[in-house]
Amino acid sequence: MGCWLMQLLIFYFRLTLLGSACRAVFVQSTSNDGCGPSSYSLATGANVTLRSPGYPASYPDNLWCETTITAPAGSVLRFRYQWFELERLTSIFGRCHDQLKLKETVNGVEYVTPHAVSCGVLATPMEITSRTNQVSVTFTSDDSRRYRGYEIIVDVVTPRQLPISSFVSLYPDFAQRYVDTVENWIAAADDDASVDVNVPTTPAPGTSTIRPTTSGSYLRLQLLLHQLPITVSYDTVRYFTSINYPADYPASTTYTREIIGPAGSQLVFDSVNFALEESYGGYTSCRYDILTIDEPHDLLMSYLSFDSSGRYCGTKGPQNLTIPNNRASLFFKSDATGQDRGFNISVRAVGVYQLINVTANATASFTSPNFPQPYPRDTNRTYEFAAPEGHYLVFKVQSFSLEYDSSCQYDSLQFNELDPATKAYTRPLGKPFCGFKGPSLQSSTNRVAAYFFTDSYQHHAGFNITVTAIPNKPMPIRVPADGGVYITSPNYPDSYPTFVNVTYDIKAPEGYRIRFDVVAFNLEGPFMKGECPHDHVRFFERVNKVVKMLGTKYCSLEGPDELLSETNHVRMVFQSDFSVNHSGFNISAYPVKIEPVARPPVSCAGFALKLCQVPLLLFLVLEALLFSKSILP
Structure with missing residues (x-):
């Protein structure tokens, strides 16, 4: 009996996989006839209504509809779901047969719009808001069941206008x-x-x-x-x-x-x-x-x-x-x-708003609601961080546990920093965070907003994150004449943050040069051997009023080895991008004394003797002339 049941289950899995593969083939071979315009450009205050082909009748099989919606810079898009009814996902593999995907591109990486619904049925209307001013909408259907589809109103809002909706405006009927x-x-x-x-x-x-x-x-x-x-x-x-x-x-x-x-x-x-x-x-x-x-x-x-x-x-x-x-x-x-x-x-x-003022060179912390107990469901909370002018903010995780999803569309924590051009928090700082990997970030401005979203299902312990205000000027490092110092990346030996741009101002006493050696070095490397396009370290010094790079650009596992400066003053620059973070670096800096150049002694032998005697002869002649004038009448 057990063997027969196992064979039946294996047959069912194979049949399901085969069906999924067939659906993929059907979808990929279709066109976008009847899908409407391929793009919309909305002005501030404007809106457009997205409907599935045939709505309110059932949509056809084998559809592939794509459209892009763009709003003015500094604004975002709000999606108000009036009706949503697509084929449900499979119970075994969790895949949507028919699905509507909303995607955005942040710093060159494409993400699913947070809290977007892909398939199934919504019992009541709902609304979500994009992170950026451009969203790509893709609707696909397979060749099996048909449903009524969707009707979604998309309008343009600014982040400071949210939230502006009420129950009646969401549900006009x-x-x-x-x-x-x-x-x-x-x-x-x-x-x-x-x-x-x-x-x-x-x-x-x-x-x-x-x-x-x-x-x-x-x-x-x-x-x-x-x-x-x-x-x-x-x-x-x-x-x-x-x-x-x-x-x-x-x-x-x-x-x-x-x-x-x-x-x-x-x-x-x-x-x-x-x-x-x-x-x-x-x-x-x-x-x-x-x-x-x-x-x-x-x-x-x-x-x-x-x-x-x-x-x-x-x-x-x-x-x-x-x-x-x-x-x-x-x-x-x-x-x-x-x-x-x-x-x-x-x-x-x-x-639900919390303003956190971070004083210069000080560290503050913020937590999810109820931490370390599970955070509430259906939460939408904003934290705003403000440091003094001329400072940037560094975020470091102490504890982090949110519901996991590969695109963080359920529970997520995401950061935006203030855009000086728009005076709004529209510049994404890293990607959304969920699961057990929290943020390790460094801002480029002194103001950052963090948005914490949760859905109505799982809730975990949440997060505890510290934030430090760092002066936005070179970090002074002094190398003593009788010893060395060690220069490390932020958070070392833990992973350094994304978007780091730190300058170390390194000085030794007059009469010394500086030698740099690797103790540990692990940065993101190039995809192929190249010139370190991602995370890297560089050294600069001024020689004869000209700034020049000392050594080369260092990344991956290759740091400076016996790198010797010409002067006693070097600036070291560390930069990281938005993607991969490693343990960083530990680099030693030691003083090397500049020895005076030895000159050979002057010899008065041979021909050189005559040259050495010339000043003496001139002195004697001049003295004789002066003496003769003094005794003559």
Whole structure:
């Protein structure tokens, strides 16, 4: 039986691999007919709608559609998914049969746009934002199943405008669906439920907006209204109440409700008025009527937990309760006895933003939320680092653990530095980081922003990273006359950062030269033997007012060996690019004394004797003339 089952599994794997290969052949052989324009150039404030061929009908088989969308420099592209329905990925190999890929190029390397959805079905609309001003969009389908496809609105925004969307602007048909739903409930209501149902979403604090009633149809209508999402913007405070507030809420009622703030925000809850049935006894607190507010994924655990945090009853409502992302869910349950007036709770959205000032030659640190405990899901957090003018920033990892993906499209930490031309954080500093390899970076400016994104699935311990402000001037190194010094790369013996540009100003005392020797040397080398186009070390000195390079450009495993300067002052320059990092270098610098040149003594023998006597003869003649003048009348 076991052998038969094993043979069946092997046959299935072979068949799956063969099918995947066939799909690849079909896709590669197709054209882009019906795909629309191959490129769009959008001005600031403009938008374009991308639709799959045939939408809203099913898209054809064997498609290969490509288009490039470009926005003005200094801006980014926002993709608002209105509808997304493609063939799901395979359960064994995790491959998408039909897929939509969004890619960007950063420093010559192509990456998948963070949080882009490739295949499957989105239950609700969503939005993502690119890192750059140009995105390549590729849609492919195989020869098997067909689905409705996609409709995505793409518009141009600047980084400082984000986030600007609200729930209603994301879902333009939401208001009409809300009205239709309410009208359907009214049509089905009993005669005694003919009351005003135009319920404002933001009632004044402490006022009643719903007339209390016991009508079954009316209560069903109010239950529906109290399950509609609440959207919160940065400049408003919203209020939500229990059913019938301030009259008693109904018995035996259970519902959940979602609160949505702008992307990248946190939600803060405060009780204006709170009165639920009181509960008694230790760990069974709130066992009758209860309100729970938490992150969507942790809502059930908060309700079931014996911990009282996040669980409210009696007169104890939330006070300055902060949910560390832009989505929260509330759960309300009442039993059959002991109703009270209920609750009126305010909610506001605050930016998840942290400014970290790094003083000169000092080191600060920043961590993921809850570190070293797992970070929250669905997080969008910004850290901004500011050093004094004339300094750059060096980032070094102490601990790093995020969800891994080859393109870091799920959980990621990415850095942008300030672009002096646009005055915005639009210059990518390295690629996105995820998994267990964190950043080792050096900026070229004194201001950097870090963006931490997480999705709704796995969450890990997060990160702890230090940042140091370094003066943007040559690093002085003095070589004493009675000994040597050792010059190392940043972070040595750990990997040096990307985008390093460091100058070491090396001086020995007057009357000495400097000799450089390798102790350890490991930099990124050329793909083929060449002139070190990636990471390298060079030496320069000024001789007779002319700057010249000392030795050659050093990279790979070949550093300076018995490299001797002509003067006592040398500048050593180390540069690295955005890609591979190695352990770096350790180079010794020792003084070599300049010995005076020995000159042969002057000889007065032979002909040279006559030359040596000439000054003496002239002196005697001059003295005789002066003497004769003094004695003659």
